[in-house]
Each structure stands twice: as C-alpha cells, then as structure tokens.
Amino acid sequence: MPTVREIVEEQVREGELYEKLDRNRVRCYACGHCCPIPDGQPGVCKVRFNRGGTLYVPWGYVGGVQCDPIEKKPFFHAYPGALAYSFGMLGCDLHCAYCQNWVTSQALRDPNAISQPLEASPEELVRDALGQGARVLVSTYNEPLITAEWAVAILKEAKAAGLITGFVSNGNGTPQVLEYLRPWLDLYKVDLKSFDDRHYRQLGGRLQPILDTIRRLHGMGLWVEIVTLLIPGFNDREDELRGMTDFLASVSPDIPWHVTAYHKDYKMTDPDNTRPEDLLRAIEIGKQAGLRYVYAGNLAGRVGNLEDTRCHNCATTLIKRYSYAIKDYRITPDGSCPDCGLAVPGRWASKFDGQITSRPFLPHRAAGLFTIADRR
Ligand code: SF4
Numbered sequence: 001m002p003t004v005r006e007i008v009e010e011q012v013r014e015g016e017l018y019e020k021l022d023r024n025r026v027r028c029y030a031c032g033h034c035c036p037i038p039d040g041q042p043g044v045c046k047v048r049f050n051r052g053g054t055l056y057v058p059w060g061y062v063g064g065v066q067c068d069p070i071e072k073k074p075f076f077h078a079y080p081g082a083l084a085y086s087f088g089m090l091g092c093d094l095h096c097a098y099c100q101n102w103v104t105s106q107a108l109r110d111p112n113a114i115s116q117p118l119e120a121s122p123e124e125l126v127r128d129a130l131g132q133g134a135r136v137l138v139s140t141y142n143e144p145l146i147t148a149e150w151a152v153a154i155l156k157e158a159k160a161a162g163l164i165t166g167f168v169s170n171g172n173g174t175p176q177v178l179e180y181l182r183p184w185l186d187l188y189k190v191d192l193k194s195f196d197d198r199h200y201r202q203l204g205g206r207l208q209p210i211l212d213t214i215r216r217l218h219g220m221g222l223w224v225e226i227v228t229l230l231i232p233g234f235n236d237r238e239d240e241l242r243g244m245t246d247f248l249a250s251v252s253p254d255i256p257w258h259v260t261a262y263h264k265d266y267k268m269t270d271p272d273n274t275r276p277e278d279l280l281r282a283i284e285i286g287k288q289a290g291l292r293y294v295y296a297g298n299l300a301g302r303v304g305n306l307e308d309t310r311c312h313n314c315a316t317t318l319i320k321r322y323s324y325a326i327k328d329y330r331i332t333p334d335g336s337c338p339d340c341g342l343a344v345p346g347r348w349a350s351k352f353d354g355q356i357t358s359r360p361f362l363p364h365r366a367a368g369l370f371t372i373a374d375r376r
Contacts, residue, residue, distance in 0.1 A: 015149055137165050
C-alpha cells in the first residue's frame with residue numbers, strides 16, 4: 001500500500017503558478033508564503049515541490065469527499081438549503097494547533113494524521129456531485145489555495161455542468177492565485193483567525209496577506225463570507241475584535257461575519273470552550289462596527305435568534321435556522337425582503353427548493369471513487 005507521501009510525490013503535474021529562478025530554484029505563487037524553493041525541496045505546504053527546476057503540484061486525487069448542507073461551510077447568503085458537494089485535499093500552508101480538519105490538513109507533518117486519498121478525475125467528481133443532487137461544488141477541509149491548479153480543473157468541469165463553485169479557505173492568497181481562480185469561482189469563505197500579526201505568526205502565517213485577499217476578493221465581485229472561530233484567550237480581546245470588525249465593515253458592511261464557538265481539538269486543549277455569552281459579546285462588537293449580517297455558530301439553539309437572517313431595514317426574519325437546518329425561508333424570487341422590499345445582499349436562487357439534507361453525509365461508496373491503494 002503506498003504511503004501518503006508516496007502518493008503526494010507521484011500524483012503530480014507541472015504547476016502553473018510559479019516562476020523559475022536561478023540555480024534551478026522556483027518561486028511559487030499559490031499562497032501568501034510565495035516560497036522560493038530549491039531543487040529537490042518542497043514548499044512550506046509539503047505538497048508542492050521542486051524537482052529539477054520544475055514545480056510539481058497535486059493532481060488526480062482527493063483527500064476525501066462529503067455532501068454538506070451549504071450552511072455548514074458556512075455560507076448563509078448563498079443558495080440556502082443547497083447541497084454542497086465538498087472535496088478536500090491534503091496539506092496546508094498553516095499549522096493551527098486547534099485545526100478541526102487536522103487529519104487531512106496535517107497529513108504530511110503529523111504522523112498521527114493518517115488518511116487514504118481517493119483517485120478521482122474532474123468528470124467523476126462532477127458526475128457524482130450531480131448524482132447526489134448537489135447544486136454547489138466546494139473545495140474545502142484543507143487549504144484549497146495550495147492545490148489551485150487541480151481545483152481549477154475540477155471547477156471548470158463543474159461550471160460546464162451548471163454547478164455553483166466555492167472555496168473555503170484561510171485567505172492566505174496572492175494576486176496571482178486569485179486572478180487565476182477568478183473565472184471559475186462564485187463563492188469564497190475566508191477564515192479570519194485573528195487581527196493580530198503575532199497570532200498569525202504562531203499559526204505559521206501573516207495577517208496582511210489575508211486582509212489583502214479579503215479586500216481583493218470583494219473587489220473582484222465574488223460572494224465573500226467571513227468566519228472567525230472565537231477562542232477564549234487567543235483572539236477574543238476587545239481591541240482585536242474591534243480592529244477585525246472595523247476592517248470588515250470598511251470592505252463592506254454587507255459581508256456576513258460568522259463568529260463560531262471553539263471546542264477543544266487537536267493540540268490546543270488549554271483554552272476553555274467558547275460560551276454563548278462570548279459569542280454574543282463578539283456579535284455586539286461586530287454590530288457596533290456597522291456589520292449588518294452577523295451570525296453565531298456551533299452552539300445551535302443557545303444563541304437566541306443569531307442563527308437567523310433578518311432584514312437590515314425592517315428586522316423581519318428572512319431565514320430561520322437551527323444549526324444547518326432551514327426552518328423557514330421568506331426571501332422573494334428576486335432576492336428581496338417580502339415586507340419592505342430591501343434587496344438582501346447575497347446570491348439567491350429564484351426559489352427555495354428545500355434541503356436534501358441538513359447533516360453531512362459521505363457519498364463515496366456510491367460514487368465509485370476508490371482509494372489509490374485499492375486501485376493498484
Ligand atoms: S502553496 Fe504556499 S506554501 Fe505551498 S509551495 Fe506554494 S507558496 Fe509555498
């Protein structure tokens with residue numbers, strides 16, 4: 001059975017997001033690290049590597065697939081109720097100690113992170129997505145920017161089949177990778193983890209590329225939603241939350257901001273779990289900054305009406321939720337409030353078709369996707 005490292009080294013193709021430097025070195029532009037990579041070495045993400053002066057990147061497999069309600073991404077202002085066919089890859093450009101997807105994201109760094117990739121073609125994945133009833137296809141779970149070329153091959157196929165496409169990302173982008181993705185992407189969720197550069201350096205990144213990415217994505221016209229996992233003692237200082245929400249409101253007060261509850265995971269087990277009152281305090285700061293659509297996540301039923309979408313103008317409830325389930329939907333076919341007529345920012349279907357599921361499920365046995373080990 002091939003090891004994950006062997007798969008990562010064999011299932012590759014020459015990348016497009018790089019330039020050749022002197023002495024057989026290359027510079028990769030798929031994420032904000034912009035690694036200069038010597039011959040024979042991988043980049044920080046461990047899945048892109050330089051062999052003989054050529055940058056090789058992942059191709060032809062996925063770390064896993066899952067059918068999620070789009071609310072789980074979370075996108076609350078994009079096709080509510082839609083099934084989001086979700087695929088992940090391996091590796092990450094950051095190494096967050098609290099990662100909730102560490103089995104795939106840290107597969108090349110942590111010997112405890114064992115996963116079995118599935119061999120897949122864009123056609124197989126899109127056929128499966130359509131067969132499951134998906135309306136949206138999303139690259140998620142690990143950091144999708146580091147596999148941008150392979151993602152685009154799948155996104156192109158998805159768009160040709162009429163699917164909406166999305167990225168769930170840490171936002172550590174570059175102008176090059178965002179321009180490369182732009183024609184093929186509709187939705188982009190950025191995980192804004194902190195507003196303190198020292199915290200980002202603890203996670204293996206920097207704050208500024210993430211802020212630049214958020215502003216650039218919004219300027220490009222993609223639909224952007226932001227998530228902050230609120231971790232007591234790490235990113236919940238009042239001045240940090242004020243800085244973060246002032247920044248988001250300066251990009252657009254219509255960007256939805258999801259503040260979600262942390263629970264002890266992976267290597268970060270010191271902070272207490274986030275309480276409902278912690279989320280409510282952060283939400284209040286977001287509202288004071290001028291953000292119009294703020295949501296509390298991961299504590300279903302314990303945060304009042306902060307899972308619901310309300311009209312910014314007349315405060316009527318437009319979408320009622322419990323966790324990922326849509327309980328009521330009142331947005332008009334043209335995307336407006338039925339009471340006052342205000343256009344609600346987002347991407348709306350002309351009608352709400354209900355939900356195939358409000359819980360994630362695994363489709364791959366039905367899909368005919370096999371682990372690479374099985375296929376050999
Ligand atoms: S994706 Fe990022 S971490 Fe990976 S090689 Fe490219 S610049 Fe480096």
